[in-house]
Amino acid sequence: MSRDRHLGTATIDIMGTGMAAYRRLLAHPTVRSVLVLGFMIRVPVFASFIVLTLHVVTGLDRSYSAAGLLETVTTVAMAVAAPWRGRALDRIGLRATVGPMLVVLVVVWSIAPFVPYAALLVLAAVGGLANVPHYSVMRQALISAVPDADRKAVLSLDALGTELSFMVGPVLGVVAATRLETSWALLGTQLVALAGGVGLWLANPPLVREETAAVATDGEPATGAGAVAARDRAPAGSTSDVPPGPLWRNPTVLAVLFAGTATTIVLTGTDLGVVAALRHMDQPGSIGWVLAIWGAGSALGVLVYGALHRPVPLNVLLALLAATTIPVALADDRLSLVLLLFVCGLFCAPTITAASEALSRAVPEGSLGEAMGWQGVAFTIGGATGAPLAGLVIDHGGWQGSFVAGGVVALLAAGAALALEAGRTRARVQVPRRAGA
Structure with missing residues (x-):
């Protein structure tokens, strides 16, 4: 019995310390703003996925196979673009990477809800290639904002926000697609998601630590090779x-x-x-x-x-x-x-x-x-x-x-x-x- 009590007390102490870490992280202004912004972006993104499927099936009167093909095209385009988008974030920074994408996405999703299926496939592929890399940006910003000891906790908070977004977004998407014409529901969810991307561009959270960003010798950029140099000089x-x-x-x-x-x-x-x-x-x-x-x-x-x-x-x-x-x-x-x-x-x-x-x-x-x-x-x-x-x-x-x-x-x-x-x-x-x- 004594051993069980000690084990229970130790478990409570560990969890209490962990929850204190969460409270400390949520008090950090950068962490808090990134988490809120991430939730605001991911909810309409998850909603747009279900709205896009319902738009193909009900709005365009196509099959679920056609909806699946559209999702596959979008996903493959996003996967193809992901490494070079991430490399651009490392080399030229958030605003220079995300700004042109937002312009392309505004054009794509202003047109895509009102075109036939074949044209929608093409536009969805373009939209996938220009997709804002919110996943990479959020995690980079959170990692750079906290000490190494808090990395696991802050990434867990981000994952928790993603789970909550996944639970809320599709429900809102179904509500929007059933109460509005699917074309307008698709336009609305995509524009809200883009508004989150604009908010990300305006916030411009640091993607590297302050000591890394401070390194700029011989014209070397603060990211890329400069970031590696700063990392090598870190304690x-x-x-x-x-x-x-x-x-x-x-x-x-x-x-x-x-x-x-x-x-x-x-x-x-x-x-x-x-x-x-x-x-x-x-x-x-x-x-x-x-x-x-x-x-x-x-x-x-x-x-x-x-x-x-x-x-x-x-x-x-x-x-x-x-x-x-x-x-x-x-x-x-x-x-x-x-x-x-x-x-x-x-x-x-x-x-x-x-x-x-x-x-x-x-x-x-x-x-x-x-x-x-x-x-x-x-x-x-x-x-x-x-x-x-x-x-x-x-x-x-x-x-x-x-x-x-x-x-x-x-x-x-x-x-x-x-x-x-x-x-x-x-x-x-x-x-x-x-x-x-």
């Missing part, structure tokens, strides 16, 4: 052991991106699996609130994760996500499905957050925008792979297969990441031995 312990060279030659970066792809495969498979399961149980009307409970579990999980003192390794979180996703296949009614989904949801946002944190520590500060762009590509690949994989196993093995397949992929990815990390550890140990021999 010991404030940066990670970053190997030189292109990002794609960094094994840690590749491992994190691979883990991000596997995570998205799991989440996509779970999303489709829930729809298939509830249809099989003759409960299609429950899809919305069941997914919301899954999201609530994810929000709670990331809130707890960010309050922890010690970070949980990415491969461990990925394994836990897999281990809690596979049992969802055992659900035999709606109640058990909801409970199992809530449990696996606890590890969704923490895994994504851990991936972003690991990636931010694996690259120089001056390359963070490019790295976040590549992470967007990894997530896109995961979604593009997870959807057909889940559909295939659902068609041939029932809805349970989507949870099992996604979990197995995540377990394999976690094992591969663990093996890679073990190999790097052995290599670091062997090099000093050979040098001393």
Whole structure:
């Protein structure tokens, strides 16, 4: 009993300290403004996705396949542009990168709601290429605003805001698309999202730390190479052991991106699996609130994760996500499905957050925008792979297969990441031995 009381007291102390960190971060003016701005941008962005689908299906009287093709075109265009958008953020800054995009997007989405389907495909592709990289910008701004010790907590707050946006945005999108003509609903949601982009351009939050931005020698820019130089001059312990060279030659970066792809495969498979399961149980009307409970579990999980003192390794979180996703296949009614989904949801946002944190520590500060762009590509690949994989196993093995397949992929990815990390550890140990021999 005494031991249990001590354990409970220690847990309360740790969580209390973590919540104090949240209060401290929310009192930080830059952190607070970035989080609020991020919520204001992401809600209409999530709303616009559902409105775009409803516009194709009801407004243009096309099939769901046509709506899916439009979403694929938009997503692929965003993924193609993500690395160079991130590189532009690193090299020329936020305003010079985002300003031209906003002009293009205003033109595109002022026209797109009122054109036939074929023209909409073209305009959506252009809009995807010019999409404002709010994901990269928000996370870069938050990372640069806080000490390294608060990085996990502040990224967890951002993930929490994303989960809340995901829970609110689609609902507002459905309301807008059912009460207005879909063309006007699409115009409205896109213009509100663009207003958030303008707010981001006006706020212009710093994307690198003050000591990095202060470095400008021999005409060297404050970002890019200058950012790397400042990072090299930073005090010991404030940066990670970053190997030189292109990002794609960094094994840690590749491992994190691979883990991000596997995570998205799991989440996509779970999303489709829930729809298939509830249809099989003759409960299609429950899809919305069941997914919301899954999201609530994810929000709670990331809130707890960010309050922890010690970070949980990415491969461990990925394994836990897999281990809690596979049992969802055992659900035999709606109640058990909801409970199992809530449990696996606890590890969704923490895994994504851990991936972003690991990636931010694996690259120089001056390359963070490019790295976040590549992470967007990894997530896109995961979604593009997870959807057909889940559909295939659902068609041939029932809805349970989507949870099992996604979990197995995540377990394999976690094992591969663990093996890679073990190999790097052995290599670091062997090099000093050979040098001393």
